[in-house]
Amino acid sequence: MTWAQILAEWPLVEADLHEVYGLDLGVPGILRARSWRWLRVRILGLLSAESRLARVLTPSPDAPTTRR
Secondary structure, eight states: OOHHHHHHTHHHHHHHHHHHHOOOTTSTTTTTTSOHHHHHHHHHHHHTSSOHHHHHHSOOTTSOOOOO
16 A cells, blocks of 8 residues: 555545544644654554545455445
């Protein structure tokens, strides 16, 4: 999995960051006040959480292979 694949799912990332971490990216300046490392850790955390992003990018092995 690449950052390009993750960023291509940005609407899911944004929704998951709000649901899992309570981070509303619509708040002006929230990302400017944080480092890239801070954001990276949380986005990667979404991949191991029950999240939309994890379901799309790491489907279960028995799931049928379909493209959106």
